[in-house]
Amino acid sequence: MEHHPVSSSGPRQADQIPADLLAKIDEAVTHYPVSKRSASLPLLHLWQNHFGFIDDSGVNWIAQRLELEPINILELVTFYPWFRQEAPGKAIIRICRTLSCAMAGSYELREKFCNAVGVDPSTDHHHGLPTSADGKYSIEFVECLASCGSAPVCLVNDDLHEDVTEADIPKILTQYAS
Numbered sequence: 001m002e003h004h005p006v007s008s009s010g011p012r013q014a015d016q017i018p019a020d021l022l023a024k025i026d027e028a029v030t031h032y033p034v035s036k037r038s039a040s041l042p043l044l045h046l047w048q049n050h051f052g053f054i055d056d057s058g059v060n061w062i063a064q065r066l067e068l069e070p071i072n073i074l075e076l077v078t079f080y081p082w083f084r085q086e087a088p089g090k091a092i093i094r095i096c097r098t099l100s101c102a103m104a105g106s107y108e109l110r111e112k113f114c115n116a117v118g119v120d121p122s123t124d125h126h127h128g129l130p131t132s133a134d135g136k137y138s139i140e141f142v143e144c145l146a147s148c149g150s151a152p153v154c155l156v157n158d159d160l161h162e163d164v165t166e167a168d169i170p171k172i173l174t175q176y177a178s
């Protein structure tokens with residue numbers, strides 16, 4: 001199959017794949033002997049878990065590994081908000097926007113978080129992950145975090161914060177400042 005790599009610039013993740021990641025990828029592919037394409041999402045998760053995001057070289061590399069076209073991988077990366085094409089901040093603040101949290105003010109809460117760290121609230125994952133200029137914080141919406149009774153909630157890295165109000169924002173930002 002002829003491949004048409006998407007453009008790439010900067011340090012290439014595909015040139016820095018460690019042996020343990022390669023081993024995990026090889027192992028994951030064995031789970032899909034009939035259709036390698038089905039390994040696309042598992043490989044994207046492995047890649048992002050290791051590098052923090054998926055650059056063009058990663059898209060191309062995974063496509064080649066699965067004998068697909070780069071667009072087959074790129075469309076997954078751009079469709080699923082979970083996947084990122086650029087480096088996130090050290091703390092990723094994920095604010096639930098599903099019904100209970102939306103009714104409890106999560107849209108306003110996200111805007112306050114964005115304003116507090118100086119990022120444009122109008123940016124969404126289709127236009128890049130909003131990240132503060134100092135690289136400390138990224139802010140994004142997510143769907144239900146399974147804590148609807150304590151809305152609004154946000155997940156900061158692996159920590160769930162419940163009943164979050166505007167007054168909690170400085171404390172939360174300080175907690176993840178370093």
Ligand code: FES
Nearest residue numbers: 096101145147148
């Ligand atoms: S709606 Fe926000 S946690 Fe369920």
